[in-house]
Amino acid sequence: MxxxxxxxxxxxxxxxxxxxxxxxxxxxxxxxxxxxxxxxxxxxxxxxxxxxxxxxxxxxxxxxxxxxxxxxxxxxxxxxxxxxxxxxxAGEQVAGHIRINTSGSFGNHALAPLVPAFMALHPNVSLEIFHTDRIVDLMEERADVAIRAGPLKSSSLTARKLGATRKVIVASPNYLQRHGAPRSAAELEKHCRIGFAYSRAIEGWPLRIDGEVVTIPAARSLQVGDGEAMRHLALDGAGLARLSAFTVKSDIASGRLLTVLEDLNPGDVEEFHAIYIGQGGPLPARVRALLEFLRENVRL
Incomplete structure (x- = not known):
């Protein structure tokens, strides 16, 4: 033997x-x-x-x-x-360190408000949160959970849907006062459209024109690496931005940003998922607790 x-x-x-x-x-x-x-x-x-x-x-x-x-x-x-x-x-005890990788937009507007409640619920857990819009290798980054937007690619990773949000085009009152509000897709050519500096599943801005969805090409004059930077540029009057509605909800409510071309909004939504390594196997109690907490409390 x-x-x-x-x-x-x-x-x-x-x-x-x-x-x-x-x-x-x-x-x-x-x-x-x-x-x-x-x-x-x-x-x-x-x-x-x-x-x-x-x-x-x-x-x-x-x-x-x-x-x-x-x-x-x-x-x-x-x-x-x-x-x-x-x-x-860790048995059934929720304890230990959790490393989370997420976008700046989700981290600031959806995750951060929930952190105090999660920490109070699980005092033996410590969190490490990294913000980046780029797709990361969970193994290489030693991340327990990554939170990502958009359609999922097939992989060995497992995902849980956290919710979905519509997209809106916004600009600051200052920008619109200086440049005027676009009233048609054609008028967008006269405006600075803030774009992303990396490839995305949907490039450009989809608009519903005469009953059909037409994608306006992405702008090249001003590009950024993450959605939160795009939001701040829009707030500072740099141009128009197409952002997830939950990230600019308070800005719109306060009048710091105004929606543009809402009559042409196709109503498309962007899904958010919590992604982690594992194919149905047992998860550490700390990771399982975080995933359940996000599923129950994230509101987009």
Missing amino acids: SRQEINRSGEMEVFVRAVELGGFTAAATAFRMTPSAVSKLVTRLEKRLGARLINRSTRRLQLTPEGCVFFERSVAILADITEAERHAS
């Missing part, structure tokens, strides 16, 4: 229990085995080790010097295994 086929930790458990309980019969009862099965297991163990571990001449088990060494080391090894399993799964 190869070493890989031998359940060495299982043999250690039976051996240690037999010594602690003082006999094969008691150990057999504890493991729901027969006394002869326990005796054969110990004999097989001794044969493999090439050393007698127990003297069986007395009514009570008596350890040999080799048996004492093996018993002490087995107790330590089994304790280490238990500790390793406890740290790996």
